[in-house]
Amino acid sequence: MIEVNNISHQFAIGKKGKERIIPVLHSIDMRVEQGEVVAIVGRSGSGKSTLLNLISGYIRPTSGEIRIGGQTVTKLSEGEWADFRLAFFGFMFQSFQLIPSMTAFENVELPLVLKGVGLEQRKKRVIELLDRVGLSECAGHYPGELSGGQQQRVSVARALVLNPPIVLADEPTGSLDSENERQLLALIGELNREQGTTFLIITHDDQVAAVAHRTVMLQDGRLVQPQRNVTAEPFAPGAGGVIPLVRS
Numbered sequence: 001m002i003e004v005n006n007i008s009h010q011f012a013i014g015k016k017g018k019e020r021i022i023p024v025l026h027s028i029d030m031r032v033e034q035g036e037v038v039a040i041v042g043r044s045g046s047g048k049s050t051l052l053n054l055i056s057g058y059i060r061p062t063s064g065e066i067r068i069g070g071q072t073v074t075k076l077s078e079g080e081w082a083d084f085r086l087a088f089f090g091f092m093f094q095s096f097q098l099i100p101s102m103t104a105f106e107n108v109e110l111p112l113v114l115k116g117v118g119l120e121q122r123k124k125r126v127i128e129l130l131d132r133v134g135l136s137e138c139a140g141h142y143p144g145e146l147s148g149g150q151q152q153r154v155s156v157a158r159a160l161v162l163n164p165p166i167v168l169a170d171e172p173t174g175s176l177d178s179e180n181e182r183q184l185l186a187l188i189g190e191l192n193r194e195q196g197t198t199f200l201i202i203t204h205d206d207q208v209a210a211v212a213h214r215t216v217m218l219q220d221g222r223l224v225q226p227q228r229n230v231t232a233e234p235f236a237p238g239a240g241g242v243i244p245l246v247r248s
């Protein structure tokens, strides 16, 4: 589903003509199958966010190729990337990135508006999603009127509203308390089992890495041998049992 082929990336910083080159990623090869939940770990500055930004097309690699769903995305134009993102990706961030002047309902609705979905269908889908994350009562609230955990749930609903095959998450539990973290991990597990949603999750959190199917580690911009998670009880955190994984 996601193939990262020999990707290297460097940033150039400083004034034109006097740039300093910062190599960040070196010859990354990675393959993620549909329905996998993969944790990306590594020390601060190892290149995790850069890798996710390359996969989501927000930056272009210095060299190498990325294929998603059989399509070579590194060749897409900016306009094509915008459509591709709407069709393929949901995004979850540590900082939620909600629009403060929009209600919870409007924030979740936004991707549907961008996709040109009609009003009635939008309403139905947003209500469904807010209900799924337990926030039906808060549809009319602005982000500033919600707790951190509630804001994260709004951002999760927004990430999922278009039913994306892939969710890219950058420290999604980073600002959550343990109960909200448990609920988010349970939801990720449900979606993965029910819909085969693929998750790529950058994390420093052992709880997240423990429920992923496997963990890949970046070290100084290089991928360390991928590790298959053999000890985890995927998506049953605290539930005391192993729920079988459905993987295609």
Ligand SMILES: Nc1ncnc2c1ncn2[C@@H]1O[C@H](COP(=O)(O)OP(=O)(O)OP(=O)(O)O)[C@@H](O)[C@H]1O
Binding pocket: 011, 012, 013, 022, 024, 042, 043, 044, 045, 046, 047, 048, 049, 050, 051
């Ligand atoms: N736009 C940019 N311009 C210049 N350098 C950058 C840019 N973005 C990232 N870097 C550098 O690339 C390196 C890797 O950054 P990146 O954010 O990918 O690391 P990370 O593993 O996600 O770190 P963290 O866990 O702290 O978020 C760092 O040295 C960072 O300073």
